[in-house]
Every structure is written in C-alpha cells, then in structure tokens.
Amino acid sequence: MKKLMSLLGTLALAFAFILPVSADGHENAMVRVLHASPDAPAVDVYVDGEVAVEGAEFKDLTDYLTLPAGDYNVEIKPAGDAETVVVSADLSIEAGKFYTAAAIGQLENIEIAAMEDDANFEDGKSKVRVAHFAPDAPAVDVAPKGGDPLFSNLEFKAVSDYGTLDAGTYDLEVRPAGATDVVKALDGVALEGGKNYTAFAIGLLEGEPAFEVLLAADGGEMAMAPETGQGGLAQTASMNWLLAAAVVGAAAAGFYVFRRQKQDA
C-alpha cells in the first residue's frame, strides 16, 4: 500500500529524476480527471484559469487531455459557476507521462489526489492497481474469489502500486481488510494483455451514490497518424482540374489550351 502522492489543496508531484525534456516544445503529457466526490455537484475543471472540462459528474472519468509538460494550477468549480473554487491543486507533469487527477472525499473534505498512470505495457500481462476513493468504506483487501488478497489493507485515499497479472478474466472480491466476507463481488473482470488498469472504488457504502468499482484502462499505446495515401487520387484530381480549367479557358477564349502536367519536372 502506498499513500497518495499528495493530498489536500496544494500538491506537487515530486520527481526523483530530472529527465531531459526536448526543447522543441512538442513534448506533451496526458492528464485525465476523475470526479469521485460522491456528494459534490457536477463540476468544471480549470487548468491555469482556462476551462478544460465542463460538466463532469460523479463517476465521470475524462479522456486524457494533452498538455505541454510543465507546472499547472488545477481548479475545480461548480459547473457553470466560474467564481467559486471548490478545491485547487498545483500539478507538475512530465513529458511522455500519463496522469490521473481525482477529486475525492465528500464535499466538505474534498481533495485532489494525483497519480501517475503506468503506460509501459507488457505483452500478455496486465498491470493493475486499486484506488480506494470511497470515503465511508473501511480498509479493504482485493482478492480473487475465495483466494488470498492481491491488494491488502487499502484505506480511503490509498492507491496501491501496480501488480502484474496474466491477461485473462477474473472474478474478484472486495473485502474488509483481513476478513473473508465480501463487500463487493466483481464478476468477469477482463484484463487484456498489454494493457494496464486502475480499479477505482468510489461511492458510499451507506447511502447514495452506492459503492461501486470503476475499472479504467490506463495510459495508451500511442502512435502517430498512419500514412494512408500514395497520391494516386491527387494526380487524378489535379489532372481533372487542369482539364476543367482548359475547357473553361477554351470556351471563354474560343480556342483550346493544351497543358501538360508537371511540365517543369
């Protein structure tokens, strides 16, 4: 078990290493936002004063937003209310990395928790972690059905390290730490090889919205856009255009203009 990297209003992700960052300004980080505060209203998320996410409700996990690496101030405001800051945090994000920033806790104690998402993938394996973001739930274990815990004694606000599992479909159980009774059975959790996941335990054991587990794939095997053409249509298109121009020219001037394509080639 590992405590959240940071808690409370201000946080800064501290990095153990200063990595070289490319100077071309195109090195980006990916950040997504989770609304896990069960009694908080829909919110807007501002990054350095600019609205980045609008109308996120409880249980919403945004897509990753692309941001240049650097330091940011993140503010969470009630949806449509630019004047009221519910909670804010400072974030440092590093090029090429993925992060999740989550609004957690009940509204009167709301906090922003930030974590780095593992985007290094292993063929045939899934890396999985559990984030305990259910404010009224006790410390929990997460285990295969009837088996020994994979993740032990996670308290509210705790995010486990990633553990590596063989790809496959698992029936898992959330249990009170050290106990064998089951808080929640998670049936048919399909973990694909080469993908990493976070299981966010959110909601309330007593009351609404009810306790549940949000399983999210983390990071992503990024690629650049494919090269999907060889120019055949472009040649055709430009020849058509030239022919059309020639016809129009001929009609206007009363004589036919013959042109060859790529004459200067």
Next chain:
Amino acid sequence: MGAQAEAPDKPFVMPTAEFAEPLVLTSKQVDRQSFHSKSFTPERLVIPSIDVDASIEAVGKDEAGRMDTPSEVDQVGWYQYGAKAGATGNVVLSGHLDDLNGPAIFANLGQLPLGEMVTLQREGQVATYEVVSVKQYRLDQVPLASIFAATQAKRIQLITCAGPYDENLGYRDRIVVTAHLIETN
C-alpha cells in the same frame, strides 16, 4: 450478554444452532458488479453509405512510430494495441485514401454523413456504431490522445489521408471519423 453473565443459578444448557438457514454467505447476499463485455477482434468493417465492406488486418506501428496501414489498399487496418470491437476504449482503424493509381477503400470517408451506421463484424458478432464527427486535421494537429489513449468511451476512430499531396511529404491532412457504440450483438 451481561444479563446471562449475572444469572449463575440457571442450569447450563448446551447452545444449539439452527441449520434451517444456511450459515454460509450465499452469493445472493453479495452485492455483485459484472464486468463481462461482448467484445471481439473485428474481421470486417461495413459502412453501407459509402460502399465499404472490407476485411480487417491487425496492424501495429511502423519503424517511424506511426500506426501501420493494411498491406492491401482494399483492406482496413485495426490497431491491435487499442480496443477490440464493442469494448470500452478507442477502436482505431486506418484505411488508404488511394494508391498510386486511384481511389482505395477510404476514398469517400470524408463524405460520410453524421448519424450513419458503421459496423464491425466477426462470425455472427456485430458491433454497431453511429458516426458523431467527421473532421479534417493538418497532420501535426491530429488529436492523437483522443484517438490512441485510453478512454471510458466506447468508440471507433477511422483514419485516412486528405488534403494536398506532396511527393516527399505525402498527404498534408488526415480525416478522422469518430463513431460511438450503439449496440453489440
């Protein structure tokens, strides 16, 4: 409990258990959440409104780190590191706009109207998607995170080339069609 402890004159009685009700927790009593999904590796892409009915080849990345393209211009490439058909995430498909001589499988992708249906198929399994956006971007403006990064949405991203062609640089633009999952059968 306390009352029992203060009644020493009561004769000892062996406690008995009632077995009419099972003592073990039955599965019915457990709050269950199912994660089962009907996802599959797609083998055909069908887009009736632009006459696309193509076989799918699983692709990865080329040496330059680009999503790869299918080996045949009448095929479509499915990015194997992305999501499967019907699954949560981005199902990414690339197809050629043209080859050296003329139009290829995605020649008319840019004309796909919003609201049209796109299906991914495999042996009786069908995932149906509805087109929600058709956008053209400069190559360096393509929203790679929306296309390739993990998402909780269930959508497909169809990509092809567009814009002016340069012999050295290739096509300047990319068309990205996004469609959301409607149903899986």
